[in-house]
Amino acid sequence: MEINKVIESGLMETYVMGIATEEEVQQVLRYKQEYPEFKDALESLEFDMELMAQNMGIAPPAGTLAKIETEIREIQRRNQSVEKVPDPEYGGGNNETEAKQDRYIEVESESNQMRVNKAWKWAFIAVFVLGKIFLAAAIFFYLENRQAQEKIQELKIELKQYKK
Incomplete structure (x- = not known):
């Protein structure tokens, strides 16, 4: 009964994925020697993980x-x-x-993504942010100008009324 709890605890999964601590690795190896059902479950999990890795693998382009x-x-x-x-x-x-x-081997890539040097990356980000700031300023001043033009029109109308 105790071994079933150990099997369901996730200890085997961490061991198979290679993220187990040294203590957990020793524990798995000990359980593997002592309990045949643990050994069978571990082998089954390793086989399933291998199949999953093979099915999820991406083949390189032909040639x-x-x-x-x-x-x-x-x-x-x-x-x-x-x-x-x-x-x-x-x-x-x-x-x-x-x-x-x-020193270099040229490998052609069918990727449509552009790689950017880290230094240029920050320059592009700065240009993008400045572009957004200038766009916001242009919209703000356009609206202010439009409001000022309307105000001028109103003042012209009032001036005409006073002259009459």
């Missing part, structure tokens, strides 16, 4: 693996054919751009 393999082969070929990059202290350094190119 991605081939592109990565091609880029890796190209980098390996360049590394084998290019001599050592000279040390800039000794007057070398002509191959600096080639050395930088060797």
